[in-house]
Amino acid sequence: MLKQKALMIFGLAAATVACSGPETKKESKEMALNYPETRQGDVVDTTHGTVVKDPYRWLEDDRSEETAEWVKAQNEVTFNYLEQIPYRDTLKNKLTEIWNYEKIGAPYRHGSYFYFSKNDGLQNQSVVYRYPVEGSPEEAEVFLDPNTFSKEGTTSLAGLSFTKDGSMAAYQISEGGSDWRKIIVIDAETKEQIEDTLVDVKFSGVSWYKNEGFFYSSYDKPQEGSQLSGITNQHKLYYHKVGQPQSDDQLIFGGNETPRRYVGGYTTEDEQFLIISAAESTTGNELYLKKLDEENSPIVPMITGFEADAGVVHSKDNLLFIETNLEAPNGRVVTVNAQNPQAENWQNLIPETENVLSASSAGGKLFATYMIDATEKVFQYNLQGQQEREIELPGLGSAGGFGGRTEDTVLYYSFTNYVYPSSTFKYNIKTGESELFRKPNINFDSENYESKQVFYQSKDGTKIPMIITHKKGLELNGKNPTLLYGYGGFNISLTPGFSTSNTVFLQQGGVYAVANLRGGGEYGEAWHMAGTKMNKQNVFDDFIAAAEYLIEKQYTSSEKLGIAGGSNGGLLVGATMTQRPDLMAVALPAVGVLDMLRYHKFTAGAGWHTDYGTADDSEEMFQYLYKYSPVHNTNEGTAYPATMVTTGDHDDRVVPAHSFKFAAALQRDHAGEAPVLIRIETKAGHGAGKPTAMIIEEQADKWAFLLWNTGFKSLPNSYQ
DSSP states (O other): OOOOOOOOOOOOOOOOOOOSSSEEOOEETTTTEEOOOEEOOOOEEEETTEEEEOTTGGGGOTTSHHHHHHHHHHHHHHHHHHHTSTTHHHHHHHHHHHHOSOEEOOOEEETTEEEEEEEOSSOSSOEEEEEETTSOGGGOEEEEOGGGSOTTSOEEEEEEEEOTTSSEEEEEEEETTOSEEEEEEEETTTOOBOSOOEEEEESOOOEEETTTEEEEEEOOOOSSSOTTTSOOOOOEEEEEETTSOGGGOEEEEETTTSOOSEEEEEEOTTSSEEEEEEESSSSOOEEEEEESSSTTOOEEEEEOSSSSOEEEEEEETTEEEEEEOTTOTTOEEEEEETTSOSGGGOEEEEOOOSSEEEEEEETTEEEEEEEETTEEEEEEEOTTSOEEEEOOOSSSSEEEOOOOOTTOSEEEEEEEETTEEEEEEEEETTTOOEEEEEOOOOSOOGGGEEEEEEEEEOTTSOEEEEEEEEETTOOOSSOSOEEEEOOOOTTOOOOOOOOHHHHHHHHTTOEEEEEOOTTSSTTOHHHHHTTSGGGTHHHHHHHHHHHHHHHHTTSOOGGGEEEEEETHHHHHHHHHHHHOTTSOSEEEEESOOOOTTTGGGSTTGGGGHHHHOOTTTOHHHHHHHHHHOGGGOOOTTBOOOEEEEEEETTOSSSOTHHHHHHHHHHHHHBOSSSOEEEEEETTOOSSTTOOHHHHHHHHHHHHHHHHHTTTOSSOSSOOO
C-alpha cells in the first residue's frame, strides 16, 4: 500500500516454501520482511505471435499441496507484520464496539406472517424472524437462524423464497462463501424440512409455481479440475416438483438445445407466465415467455440477441410491463400484450429521460427510481404511465425496497448515504405519506460529518463525479489520511451508502472518497461502454485523475493517500498502482481480476468478455489487455506502494490465483521499502455471506495497514 514512514523495525521471521527451480526471495530492507520463496516455473504461451511468460501458473492449482504451503507461508508473513502495528487491536476493539448495534431489516409479508431479518449486533449471520399479521414485532419468533448452519459461522443464508400462500419456503445456503448453493425446502408453519436437499445450484433464484414446485438454475459441475476454478458455461433452468428426486427435475431451457451462459426464470405474480432471461455475458439478455396454464405450451421469444437488457416488472391480466434499455440507453418502461409479446409490439409507457431508470411495482403502481449524478430520486406512476408523485426522501442518497405485491397498501423502503445509517421508512401507497419506521441506534453522530459531491476532469476532459466524506471543519492541508474507492465496470453504479467500518476511519480524521468512473452505470449504457474493452484505460485514467484532484485540492498528498477496490475494482487498483506507483502510498486490491490474459478460462469468467474482451478475440485486443494486465505489468526495480492484496481461498467467482500471481510478481519486482503482502482468508469466497467476526478482523487490518503506512505511529485521534 503505502510508503513506510515508521521508524520502528519489525523483526519478522522468514516463512518459506521449499520448491525446486528458480525462486524469488526478496527482503524488505526497512521492515526486515522476508517474503516467502515463490518458485518460478517455465510456462510460456505464444498468443498472436507474442511470447508471454507465466512463471506462477502453478499457483492456479488451488488443490495442490505446494499452493497450500505457499498460502500458509504468505499468511504467516502478513499476519506477523500486522501484529506489529501497535494500534491494530485498538481499531479492532473500536470496530467491534461500534458494530454492536441491532440491525433490523424491513418486514415483508408471506401468508399469515410478517418476516424480517435481525442481527443483535455481533452475530456472525443475521437471523430471520416472523410475527403474525395481526400481532406485533414484540411477538416475533425465530424462523431461520443461519448461525446454527456451521460452527464457524461460514455457512450463510443465500436466498429465501415462499409459495404464494406462504405455506412452504425454499432457502439457499452457501458454504464457505462459495457461489455453489444448496436448496432446502421446509414447511413454513412447522419449519421442518420436507424433502431431500437440492445440490449443485449456482447463480439462481427460486420461483415457486402453485405450491407444487419451483424453477431454479444451475450448471453441471466441472468434470475435470477444481470445482472452484473449473469453467461453468452452460446454465440450465429446471423445474423441480416438491417430493420428487432432483434427478427427475425437468429441463426447461438451456443445455445443448439452447446453450446460454446465464439462464434465469421467474413467474409473474398471477402465476400465468414463466419469464425466462438468457444471456451470454453480463451485458444484454434475451427474454422469453411460457404460458403456465397451458400444458406443453411453447417458449415464445420476446426479444432475442444480446444487444439490450430487458425484464418484466409487473403484469396485469395479459398485459406485461417491461423495463428495458432497448433503443433507450437510459432505460424506459414499455407494455405489450402477452399474446404477441415480441419487441416490435412494445409500446412506450414511461419514456426514456436524461437520467438512468430502474423500475419496480407494488400496490398496483409503478415506481421509477432515477439516478441523478449518482444519487437517487423515486417517483410513483399509475399503470397508465401517469406520474402521481415524487416520494420525499430524507436527503440525497440511495433508496431501495419499492417493490411488493399488487394487494399491498403499504411498503417499506430503505434510505442511506455515506453519513446516514440505513433506515427503514413506511410508505402509504395511496396517500404518499412516509414515516420513519426504524432507525438504527449506532454510536455515530452524523451531524459531525459531511459528504459533498465534486466534479473533476479526467485525462480526456470528461467530467467525473466524486463524493467526498469527512469530519466537518476538515483542514485542507494535504496531511489527511485518505482512502479513494472505485469500481468502474459492468454497468454497476456506486450510489451513497453507509458503512459501519468507515466510521472508524472518519473518526480518525480520515477522508473517504468515492469516484463514479466510466464503465459503471451512473449515466446509462453510453457511460458503461466508455469504460469497456478498448476503452478500459478510460477507467484507470478517471481513477488517477480523482487521486490527482484530491492531492491538488489539498485533501491529502501522495504520502497520505490509499486506493481500494474489489473484484473489478481490484483490477482498477492493480492497474492504477502499476501505471502510477508514485501516486499513492497504499494500495488495497481485493478479490481482483488481475490476470487479464487468462481470466476467461476460470469459472464463469468468459461471461465478462463484453466488458473486457479476451486475449483470444484478436491481436489488437490481446495487445490492449497485455498492456494493462496487472500480473504482466510489474517492473523489476520499481518501488511500489505499500500493498495488501486480499482474497478468499474459496472464491469461485474471481479465483484466488489472480491475487496469488499478482502478489508473487510484486514481491519479485518490488525495489522499495514498503511492504507488499497478501492476506488470504480461509473458508471465505468473493465476499457474500462472510461472518461478522471475519469482516471485523479484515476491516481492522485494512485500516491499521492504511494508517501505519501513511506515517501514523499512533492513531491520529486516540479513543478514550
